Amino acid sequence: xxxxxxxxxxxxxxxxxxxxxxxxxxxxxxxxxxxxxxxxxxxxxxxxxxxxxxxxxxxxxxxxxxxxxxxxxxxxxxxxxxxxxxxxxxxxxxxxxxxxxxxxxxxxxxxxxxxxxxxxxxxxxxxxxxxx
Amino acid sequence: xxxxxxxxxxxxxxxxxxxxxxxxxxxxxxxxxxxxxxxxxxxxxxxxxxxxxxxxxxxxxxxxxxxxxxxxxxxxxxxxxxxxxxxxxxxxxxxxxxxxxxxxxxxxxxxxxxxxxxxxxxxxxxxxxxxx
Numbered sequence: 523x524x525x526x527x528x529x530x531x532x533x534x535x536x537x538x539x540x541x542x543x544x545x546x547x548x549x550x551x552x553x554x555x556x557x558x559x560x561x562x563x564x565x566x567x568x569x570x571x572x573x574x575x576x577x578x579x580x581x582x583x584x585x586x587x588x589x590x591x592x593x594x595x596x597x598x599x600x601x602x603x604x605x606x607x608x609x610x611x612x613x614x615x616x617x618x619x620x621x622x623x624x625x626x627x628x629x630x631x632x633x634x635x636x637x638x639x640x641x642x643x644x645x646x647x648x649x650x651x652x653x654x
Numbered sequence: 655x656x657x658x659x660x661x662x663x664x665x666x667x668x669x670x671x672x673x674x675x676x677x678x679x680x681x682x683x684x685x686x687x688x689x690x691x692x693x694x695x696x697x698x699x700x701x702x703x704x705x706x707x708x709x710x711x712x713x714x715x716x717x718x719x720x721x722x723x724x725x726x727x728x729x730x731x732x733x734x735x736x737x738x739x740x741x742x743x744x745x746x747x748x749x750x751x752x753x754x755x756x757x758x759x760x761x762x763x764x765x766x767x768x769x770x771x772x773x774x775x776x777x778x779x780x781x782x783x784x785x786x
Binding site: 535545547623627630635639 | 666677681691709755764
């Protein structure tokens with residue numbers, strides 16, 4: 523009973539024992555970010571098209587990422603009758619909510635990368651002096 | 655010269671050769687997300703306080719995360735004269751911009767974790783049937 527009550531409370535990602543940490547890890551993996559944002563931009567997408575869209579992802583990593591995101595309720599999976607059968611994926615309402623934040627993040631990085639790159643190229647003056 | 659011109663173009667995180675990928679990896683590491691959001695919420699923070707705030711982070715991982723984020727231009731580092739000297743960190747304007755998206759993400763997860771957890775607990779009906 524107390525578990526039931528606790529599970530309705532909001533989480534605290536700063537607490538290492540909070541289940542939010544697991545979900546944060548799932549959605550911030552490189553492939554998850556890109557898969558979710560691709561589905562937000564493109565709508566329902568077949569596995570093969572998703573693999574072409576997300577540059578560099580392997581079939582295995584894509585399948586694993588999709589399974590994790592489906593288990594968390596962020597996307598739905600549909601088998602499209604065809605020969606051979608096609609599998610397609612789409613965001614759920616829950617997935618759309620979280621992905622809006624990720625799309626904002628990716629959009630920000632895409633837009634500001636020249637500035638970040640110029641800072642990174644300028645380099646750090648003295649790495650030896652920076653241990654905290 | 656062509657490098658100079660190219661570097662002013664926006665990025666494309668779906669392209670595996672785009673430098674956005676490196677920055678995306680940096681800011682979506684578990685510790686980076688939490689460190690950035692902590693600095694947005696708390697303002698300038700000393701290393702030791704940051705370590706207590708971000709549950710579970712080791713001294714080594716925190717130092718490494720801070721160095722990476724500083725090199726990307728997202729945070730600044732200041733040595734506070736004291737005995738022993740203290741080191742403190744704060745978001746730059748650039749860092750504040752990207753962190754607003756991460757704070758939205760963490761806030762969403764904190765708020766919706768009960769719903770995600772109930773979906774995860776319900777489980778997937780037949781893992782064997784789901785290979786893509």
